[in-house]
Amino acid sequence: MTNIENLTNIIESILFGAGRPIRLSEIKTLLGSQNLDIDLPSIKIALNSLEARYEESSIEIKEVASGFRMQIKEEYGDCLYPLWNDTTNRISKAFMETVSIIAYKQPVTRGDIEDIRGVSVSTQIIRSLLDREWIKVSGYRDAPGRPALYETTKTFLNDLNLKSINDLPPLPEALSAEEALDQLEVG
Known part of the structure; x- marks a missing residue:
């Protein structure tokens, strides 16, 4: 020993x-x-x-x-940022919105993501997330067209320094219409 x-x-x-x-x-x-x-x-x-x-x-x-x-x-x-500053792989706002929706609402279809974002999801974004192994197809929804269900992977968790999906920060609470109006009046 x-x-x-x-x-x-x-x-x-x-x-x-x-x-x-x-x-x-x-x-x-x-x-x-x-x-x-x-x-x-x-x-x-x-x-x-x-x-x-x-x-x-x-x-x-x-x-x-x-x-x-x-x-x-x-x-x-x-201190290490200058060593790894690769400007060729910038992450777009649409990319981050898409992966965030998948992470918080998984499993989701492309249609679910589009409903939440209010715009269509680029095939390139989905392909990029799959290539990075941040998401995977976890199954297919029992609906017309049998759309793929996406969920995050362990690679996603590892890259974001998370032990589990439960370690994601909580989503901010949605404001009521009244609270939103109050904020508009104050601002």
């Missing part, structure tokens, strides 16, 4: 080298391939130790939908 400090370092190297989120069971399997029979609670203790180690640094251990990963803390992201 290996001591907890060495186990922590081994798990740190796995997270650093993986380049993607790793599930606890995957860590256990990787350790097993090195003849280290470590139980899941010990792996979780080592992860907690890593979290404590990085508490005062720019790095953190983050649990997202697909597992655990090592990443730069959000407050240090601006």
